[in-house]
Amino acid sequence: MSTRVTMRDVAEAVGMSPMTVSRALREDRTVSAKTRARVRQIADELGYVYDSTAQAFRTQKSGFVAVTLPSINNANFAETFRALTNGLGEMSLQLLLGSTNYRVAREEELVRQLLTRNPEALILTGGHHTDATRSLIQGRGLPVIEMWDLPADPLGHVVGFSNGDAMAPIVDHLARTGRRKLAFVGASEGADMRGAARRAGVVAAARARGLPEVAMIDAGPAPVSMRHGAAAIEAVGRDVARYDALVCVSDPVAFGCLSAVQRMGLRVPGDLAITGFGHFEVAKVSHPRITTVNVQAEDIGRQVVTLLQGIFDGEVDTAMRVDVGSELVVGETS
Amino acid sequence: MSTRVTMRDVAEAVGMSPMTVSRALREDRTVSAKTRARVRQIADELGYVYDSTAQAFRTQKSGFVAVTLPSINNANFAETFRALTNGLGEMSLQLLLGSTNYRVAREEELVRQLLTRNPEALILTGGHHTDATRSLIQGRGLPVIEMWDLPADPLGHVVGFSNGDAMAPIVDHLARTGRRKLAFVGASEGADMRGAARRAGVVAAARARGLPEVAMIDAGPAPVSMRHGAAAIEAVGRDVARYDALVCVSDPVAFGCLSAVQRMGLRVPGDLAITGFGHFEVAKVSHPRITTVNVQAEDIGRQVVTLLQGIFDGEVDTAMRVDVGSELVVGETS
DNA sequence: CGGTATCATGTTACCGGTATCAATTGCGAC
DNA sequence: GTCGCAATTGATACCGGTAACATGATACCG
Secondary structure, X not given: OOOOOOHHHHHHHHOOOHXXXXXXXXXXXXXXXXXXXXXXXXXXXXXXXXXXXXXXXXXXXXXXXXXXXXOXXXXXXXXXXXXXXXXXXXXXXXXXXXXXXXXXXXXXXXXHHHHOOOOOEEEEEOOOOOHHHHHHHOOOOOOEEEEOOOOOOOOOEEEEOOOOHHHHHHHHHHHHOOOOOEEEEEOOOOOOHHHHHHHHHHHHHXXXXXXXXXXEEEOOOOOOOHHHHHHXXXXXXXXXXXXXXXXXOOHHHHHHHHHHHHHOOOOOXXXXXXXXXXXXXXXXXXXXXXXXXXXXXXXXXHHXXXXXHHHHOOOOOOOOEEEOOOEEEOOOOO | OOOOOXXXXXXXXXXXXXXXXXXXXXXXXXXXXXXXXXXXXXXXXXXXXXXXXXXXXXXXXXXEEEEEEXXXXXXXXXXXHHHHHHHHHHOOOEEEEEEOOOOHHHHHHHHHHHHOOOOOEEEEEOOOOOHHHHHHHOOOOOOEEEEOOXXXXXXXXXXXXXOOHHHHHHHHHHHHOOOOOEEEEEOOOXXXXXXXXXXXXXXXXXXXXXXXXXXXXXXXXXXXXXXHHHHHHHHHHHHHHHOOEEEEXXXXXXXXXXHHHHHOOOOOOOOOXXXXXXXXXXXXXXXXXXXXXXXXXXXXXXXXXXXXXXXXXXXXXXXXXXXXXXXXXXXXXX
């Protein structure tokens, strides 16, 4: 069994102390250029691989930033994640990702697990958590950022937008173009809190505009996607024509609805308007293009990075609340 | 500064040694049930959080399995990832994810970084790597699994399918239904090796069936998705009608092509057949449904888990090669 | 030329768990 | 009561880096 190559081995080969090797490999300028080069070369020759675990242990800095996402199969979250990876990578931080499948209980378990890795910050998607999650997080000095939401009672910092408020422009737009009988298509009440907030936003906006009560079309438990939207409309059948507009919880759901409606021979937007949420690629590409709301997923990631930089540099003392906003993008389905 | 709660603190509070606390928290049956319960309770009261870093350091087992994916914004990879998360979670292993953006140079950097975390296994998507990556990996005892491909010269174990061979049934199907003038729509030569393999598979199959040379429609650098497919077809314009069939590198690209073609007023499959790859949701839901190839992304994840179990249990000595296959799914676009 | 600043390197201890082996206790059998 | 064995618990060392401080060598100053 060839035991692994450590700094000590490199040091011995170089004829210097482990400390010097450590410094050399970290580009410490107190080590002479000559020594540094020699250490590098010999480390390579021996196939030395640095042990981040030991470093994390000794320095009590893991180099990890923990992130929870409801689902990794979501273009918007993926974009945020990519922005985080890039931004934090430049700060030599590595993302430790966990996916909650839209369940707060799973989130709790995940946070528990992630915390044992001693992350330097915790980034949660959404603002709803179990009490246990909250108490797990509180009290440690750990910076916490909730994103993709603007919770009323945040755990720490917040970078997001109001899922409820974001729906008002859609309802406005539909009302202005003469639609009155709206139906909301989304997941069943329960796990997806951002979806629920959007639903509530639609209901409130419709009331404010004096529209009739919004009908609810249930697409099943979260996460809901294209096929759930299509199946929900198929279940409703041609009765769907009794609505003026389908307001969907997300673009994939909207696309599912669009396909199902087209399949029935109804015309969009002639017979029925359809709107989505999230500015997913499918909304931009589909025929007709789906009216949606752009939430600037990438910007959320970038803002989180900026915020974390400020936190690590000690420039942030109070809990920040960044509203990245959202904007209506009118397509061809309304 | 309230220094963190350690096992020693818990031990002191309980009035026992840290060793006993360690055992109690790990459900070691040599600790009496009474002691275990007391330790648990006091640990909770003190807000003790276990330190996996210390454990990883001492035991030299990180509890990590490193995974590289080309892109996390891909439903198929996401499905594999989910299967891995679930399966490995049951073995108390945590995934350490990195995304390569379809670039082998980025993969090299990523592998280097991941290896410093001392993972217990390394799972790579695809079978093409830089020489440096290969030499980084070789020689350590680390189990390596390449997935989503069947490389000729594997690094270790393999769970995947042949991207080239998977295209033959598509070409067969198109040829049988009278299509002769095929065009392949995919990323430019370069980064995406699985895409290139698919392209080569189409060219080879077309030759074998005596079809005319396959035309190439370039959708730009990888990763290519819906909008790149659409843009590529828009660039070609109505000349696209000179082809019988568009064979696309993936379902999202196929969907982009479909939309663009429909937008031009051409009929699918009347004027033109379109095929995709990957059995993405969009292929099942779009109107018309896209003919595609099902690659069983989830099964790949499950097989990798099974394989890893075998490896950790010492039941696997030789390099395994698991072909999960693929199957044509005929839709309405051909 | 002595004294001090600067640069390069070394020594020691320690981060928080756990493997290993030793010690103690409890209990039934004889 | 004593012995033997199992059931518990404890003591010690160690995993591989690096912070903090110490040391030795060299340069530079008046």
